[in-house]
Amino acid sequence: MIIEQIPLENGIAIGLKFEMHNAPLLVIRADKGFVMCGYLDTEIANKLGDVAAKVRGVNTLEDVLHSEVLDVTNHAKALGIKAGMKGHEALELMF
Numbered sequence: 001m002i003i004e005q006i007p008l009e010n011g012i013a014i015g016l017k018f019e020m021h022n023a024p025l026l027v028i029r030a031d032k033g034f035v036m037c038g039y040l041d042t043e044i045a046n047k048l049g050d051v052a053a054k055v056r057g058v059n060t061l062e063d064v065l066h067s068e069v070l071d072v073t074n075h076a077k078a079l080g081i082k083a084g085m086k087g088h089e090a091l092e093l094m095f
Contacts, residue, residue: 006061008088010095015061026064028087030094033076035064035087046073053081053090065091 002017006028018025026037033051036042037058045052053076055067065088072081072090081090 002061004061006065008092008095010092013091013094015064017061024059026058026061028061028064028091030091032079033073033094035069035090037064042071042073046075049075051075051079051081051094053085053087055087 004015006013006015011031013028013030015028025039028035035053035055038054038056042052042054050073052073053069054071055064056070058064058067065086067087069081069083069085069087069090072083079093081093
């Protein structure tokens with residue numbers, strides 16, 4: 001497992017990379033929420049009241065930052081996060 005600090009304009013996020021058997025599980029967490037890879041479920045994050053955005057097809061934390069957000073929870077939408085943003089743009093709104 002790799003845990004690293006990711007400096008962004010509005011704060012420092014924490015990246016987690018966990019090597020699974022066929023692809024890595026990736027999450028980058030900011031103060032109010034997180035951007036996750038396709039392993040995790042937006043619907044469940046929404047039910048739990050999380051601020052979350054999902055990207056897919058990523059293999060590194062850098063990929064998460066530069067990939068397009070495909071899905072967001074209702075709490076993320078309330079912060080102005082929407083599909084089509086880059087992961088780092090969504091994270092900036094989560095501080």
